Amino acid sequence: MTASTPPAFDLGMAQKALESQPFSRLLGTRVTEFGHGVATLELDIRPELQQQNGFVHGGVLSYAADNALTFAAGSALGPSVLTSGFSIQYVRPAQGAVLVARAEVVNAGRRQAVVRVDLTTADGEGGEPTLCAVAQGTVLTV
Secondary structure (H helix, E strand, C coil), X not given: CCCXXXXXXXXXXXXXXXXXXXXXXXXXXXXXXXXXXXXXXXXXXXXXXXXXXXXXXXXXXXXXXXXXXXXXXXXXXXXXXXXXXEEEEECCCCCCCEEEEXXXXXXXXXXXXXXXXXXXXXXXXXXXXXXEEEEEEEEEEC
């Protein structure tokens, strides 16, 4: 490895980066997949993450989308990245046992990546995941 070659950014390093975020620790978010332009984040759905009707709050979905797209882009661009912007479309109310945000890089250049995120919920009993939101964003190197 030369001085200009960055160290490998693997699943263990991704989890450490996530754990360095106080808000992510508060939510109990986990990185379950990371690398080659893909990242999956999961968090257990608990009552304090729900809005008044018992659905996962949109802010929690937005947080999950933002972090997942940044981690996916980081696996392609390197660890020093920030979200430039993203949009989210809520498909149906989110409810279940686990929220899953799976992000995949659509296109990456040297300094920028465009990423798509599917947010699903799982019932915790092996049933089919339910799509609850879709997001797309742009991530830039710092």
